Amino acid sequence: MQEPCVVxxxxxxxxxxxxxxxxxxxxxxxxxxxxxxxxxxxEPGIFPSRLRRLVEDALTGRLTHAARIVIPRxxxxxxxxFLYLRELVRKGVTTALAPIVLFDLLQSRGPDVPAYDxxxxxxxxxxxxxxxxxxxxxxxxxxxITRANTARAAARCLVALRRPVPRIPGSEVFPLLAAFWEMExxxxxxxxxDAATRxxxxxxxxxxxxxxxxxxxDGHTLHETIESHGAVVVDEVGPWGSGAAGEDVRIDxxxxxxxxxxxxxxxxxxxxxxxxLRRLTQSRLDEVDAVVVSLPPDxxxxxxxxxxxxxxxxxxxxxxxxxxxxxxERPTPADHAALDAMASAASRLQEARHG
Amino acid sequence: MADSxxxxxxxxxxxxxxxxxxxxxxxxxxxxxxxxxxxxxxFELFDLVDIPxxxxxxxxxxxxxxxxxxxxxxxxxxxxxxxxxCRYCSLGxxxxxxxxxxxxxxxxxxxxxxxxxxxxxxxxxxxFSLWAATFxxxxxxxxxxxxxxxxxxxxxxxxxxxxxxxxxxxxxxxxSTLERLVERLEAISGRALDRDALRERLxxxxxxxxxFDAVRRLIAAAPECPVRMTEQITNVMATQxxxxxxxxxxxxxxxxxxxxxxxxxxxxxxxxxxxxxxxxGAGLWHDTAFYTAFEASHRAVFVWSMYLAFGxxxxxxxxxxxxxxxxxxxxxxxxxxxxxPPWAAEWIVHQAREHRxxxxxxxxxxxxxxxxxxxxxxxxxxxxxDIPVLPIDADVVDARDWDAxxxxxxxxSFLDTRVL
Numbered sequence: 128m129q130e131p132c133v134v135x136x137x138x139x140x141x142x143x144x145x146x147x148x149x150x151x152x153x154x155x156x157x158x159x160x161x162x163x164x165x166x167x168x169x170e171p172g173i174f175p176s177r178l179r180r181l182v183e184d185a186l187t188g189r190l191t192h193a194a195r196i197v198i199p200r201x202x203x204x205x206x207x208x209f210l211y212l213r214e215l216v217r218k219g220v221t222t223a224l225a226p227i228v229l230f231d232l233l234q235s236r237g238p239d240v241p242a243y244d245x246x247x248x249x250x251x252x253x254x255x256x257x258x259x260x261x262x263x264x265x266x267x268x269x270x271x272i273t274r275a276n277t278a279r280a281a282a283r284c285l286v287a288l289r290r291p292v293p294r295i296p297g298s299e300v301f302p303l304l305a306a307f308w309e310m311e312x313x314x315x316x317x318x319x320x321d322a323a324t325r326x327x328x329x330x331x332x333x334x335x336x337x338x339x340x341x342x343x344x345d346g347h348t349l350h351e352t353i354e355s356h357g358a359v360v361v362d363e364v365g366p367w368g369s370g371a372a373g374e375d376v377r378i379d380x381x382x383x384x385x386x387x388x389x390x391x392x393x394x395x396x397x398x399x400x401x402x403x404l405r406r407l408t409q410s411r412l413d414e415v416d417a418v419v420v421s422l423p424p425d426x427x428x429x430x431x432x433x434x435x436x437x438x439x440x441x442x443x444x445x446x447x448x449x450x451x452x453x454x455x456e457r458p459t460p461a462d463h464a465a466l467d468a469m470a471s472a473a474s475r476l477q478e479a480r481h482g
Numbered sequence: 483m484a485d486s487x488x489x490x491x492x493x494x495x496x497x498x499x500x501x502x503x504x505x506x507x508x509x510x511x512x513x514x515x516x517x518x519x520x521x522x523x524x525f526e527l528f529d530l531v532d533i534p535x536x537x538x539x540x541x542x543x544x545x546x547x548x549x550x551x552x553x554x555x556x557x558x559x560x561x562x563x564x565x566x567x568c569r570y571c572s573l574g575x576x577x578x579x580x581x582x583x584x585x586x587x588x589x590x591x592x593x594x595x596x597x598x599x600x601x602x603x604x605x606x607x608x609x610f611s612l613w614a615a616t617f618x619x620x621x622x623x624x625x626x627x628x629x630x631x632x633x634x635x636x637x638x639x640x641x642x643x644x645x646x647x648x649x650x651x652x653x654x655x656x657x658s659t660l661e662r663l664v665e666r667l668e669a670i671s672g673r674a675l676d677r678d679a680l681r682e683r684l685x686x687x688x689x690x691x692x693x694f695d696a697v698r699r700l701i702a703a704a705p706e707c708p709v710r711m712t713e714q715i716t717n718v719m720a721t722q723x724x725x726x727x728x729x730x731x732x733x734x735x736x737x738x739x740x741x742x743x744x745x746x747x748x749x750x751x752x753x754x755x756x757x758x759x760x761x762x763g764a765g766l767w768h769d770t771a772f773y774t775a776f777e778a779s780h781r782a783v784f785v786w787s788m789y790l791a792f793g794x795x796x797x798x799x800x801x802x803x804x805x806x807x808x809x810x811x812x813x814x815x816x817x818x819x820x821x822x823p824p825w826a827a828e829w830i831v832h833q834a835r836e837h838r839x840x841x842x843x844x845x846x847x848x849x850x851x852x853x854x855x856x857x858x859x860x861x862x863x864x865x866x867x868d869i870p871v872l873p874i875d876a877d878v879v880d881a882r883d884w885d886a887x888x889x890x891x892x893x894x895s896f897l898d899t900r901v902l
Contacts, residue, residue, distance in 0.1 A: 167858070168858055168859070169858075170846075170854050170855060170857055170858060172566065172848060172851075172854070173851050173854055173855055200627070200628040202604055203602070203603050203604045203851065203855075204604075204851070206628045207822060207855045207856070209628065210629075210632075210818070210822045210823055210856075211823060211859075213632075213823075213824075214823035214824050214859060217824060228630075229628050229629075229630040231627050231628045231630065233625045233627060235601055235607070235623050235625040236623070237623065237625060237659060237662065238662070239655055239658045239659055239662070240625060243627070243651070243655050246651060247651075397604040398601070398604055398607070400607065401607065401608055401611050402611075422564055424566055425566075425851075426564070426566060426567075427566070427567065427568060427603065427604055427605045427851040428604045428605055428608055430563060430564045430566070430567045431563065431567060431605065431608035431609065431612060432608070433562050433563065433564070434561050434562045434563065437562055449562075449564075451564065
């Protein structure tokens with residue numbers, strides 16, 4: 128029998144809360160498959176692939192096994208998706224669907240936000256606990272935080288093999304890092320440590336090192352595209368690759384507050400404050416030879432950061448490229464030509480830096 | 483035929499121009515602070531501590547109407563801001579960031595003391611952060627908690643049962659954010675907010691919106707539409723930014739009186755009216771002539787837009803014991819009322835029936851992601867109510883891709899084949 132699960136649309140839903148309530152977290156991610164049922168309701172150019180996939184799955188009976196569908200408020204597209212799904216249920220367009228829950232995590236800097244987030248975190252825990260019938264204590268929550276922190280530590284071992292000296296292609300390590308969100312923490316830690324041990328024995332990869340930024344990617348297709356030009360993606364700004372683990376969640380008297388603080392600060396997405404994202408990107412630039420900025424057609428946010436990023440990269444002499452394609456669609460020949468040119472320039476920079 | 487404008491419309495336009503000139507004088511000559519706000523921020527709080535406020539959307543509409551938008555938007559493109567980013571909320575920013583690209587109307591925006599925005603769409607934080615940095619001014623953000631509970635027929639709850647419209651935790655959050663905003667405004671202005679004055683102001687806002695409600699009923703019930711939609715918008719917009727002020731209430735009443743006279747005298751915007759149309763979405767500010775383009779050929783007149791209709795249903799709050807909570811309840815869910823299921827679709831269908839609408843034109847704004855959501859739900863609900871729908875692909879401030887002749891031809895065909 129399949130373990131009961133909670134489906135989430137973005138990893139700003141705390142897996143520690145989901146597990147404490149007795150569920151397995153399942154994160155919806157994008158794909159290149161068509162989504163005809165979703166396309167009837169979701170306007171084009173607004174919703175990323177993962178949300179089209181979520182609605183497609185909801186309307187075609189593929190989420191009947193979920194105990195709850197949790198949608199975080201960490202992007203406007205997610206929030207609208209929540210409203211749409213609720214309405215589709217109300218209208219009877221779909222009936223075989225688990226209750227849909229809005230997790231109203233805010234990320235702005237107002238002094239009222241932390242307390243609000245703690246309350247929403249409690250509400251989520253209560254909702255999921257009532258679904259499972261498992262009433263969780265603070266100790267239960269601390270135990271799940273400890274388990275997840277163990278997995279985070281293992282994930283950081285993998286991240287250490289990406290920079291400054293890469294020993295594994297981004298397209299290979301990305302799925303290993305992304306698995307953090309869904310695998311049982313002990314199994315994940317074992318897998319990651321084992322993989323890290325084997326990868327550490329590999330020789331360094333020679334290609335220019337690339338940072339992938341812009342709209343966060345939830346798959347590694349773009350990594351494959353970039354690496355087909357001889358570069359190595361050593362980092363990405365987002366919650367799926369190197370950002371999956373992040374720092375540990377603190378363990379103290381108030382585990383709910385600790386989780387609220389962690390997820391508010393570390394959940395990378397459309398509502399992450401711009402200065403936080405800028406600092407994150409800047410901190411990575413010393414260890415890369417080029418930057419690819421992914422700005423797909425549904426981007427409403429990250430494009431605003433581009434001129435400042437471009438100016439900063441130009442000032443530092445770091446080659447960069449802006450890709451406008453959907454990460455799940457084939458890049459155009461022009462994109463490939465531009466990637467080729469960027470990889471060549473990055474190789475020259477790499478040689479100049481390291482000989 | 484009502485060829486001439488209402489006197490109220492001319493007065494509204496003159497008031498806005500004079501108001502902006504006074505603002506510039508106060509800022510430049512008297513070093514007075516002013517604020518630059520998103521349209522859904524509670525302007526009342528600013529006015530009550532004597533900080534005049536300019537609406538971002540109003541300014542964008544003025545820039546577009548003066549046909550300056552393409553120049554500023556070209557400058558944005560040239561700076562690497564890609565073409566799928568929202569241009570409506572950022573045109574004002576562009577006019578500040580690239581001042582030499584075009585001619586800002588009426589001398590342009592002076593540097594505000596404060597910018598303030600609700601974080602509805604994801605881009606607002608970005609646009610206002612950039613804008614504040616360009617001005618070197620302070621930014622105050624009002625976060626937008628998501629609504630998890632949206633009871634049906636919101637417009638019936640909003641006036642008397644507004645606490646039922648917004649979940650208690652959301653209401654408390656918005657109240658506490660507005661209280662912090664008041665602290666900032668008091669510090670800037672050196673004036674304390676008088677809570678009794680706030681209650682009185684909200685009572686005046688109620689009165690103003692009641693007058694607009696009466697105008698709306700006149701328009702809905704009259705055999706033929708007495709006042710064009712574009713004039714409705716001019717009169718409503720001018721008053722909304724200073725709502726609850728002596729001038730705004732007096733102007734709303736003057737507007738009502740003129741519309742009432744027209745109804746009494748059987749004056750129609752388009753005599754022999756054959757089709758009553760509604761416009762769903764923000765105004766097409768770069769081509770407002772579009773809205774009167776089908777009167778001569780088809781006797782088709784735009785009767786309804788959200789601008790007049792939303793005031794009475796979205797702003798009136800009775801029971802002002804706690805005026806800040808009442809204000810917060812209005813502020814908390816603007817976006818949901820106007821764009822998203824279930825609220826937007828059911829309200830628009832209700833309005834369409836009240837106004838005997840024969841056809842609806844629904845804006846499909848490519849770049850305004852937040853306004854672009856919920857469209858399919860609205861379009862389907864209207865069609866299910868036997869109201870034909872024509873989607874219009876357009877940007878409300880960017881005329882560069884707008885083919886006016888083609889758009890008019892499409893509407894004429896829609897009228898011929900689906901409406902008349």
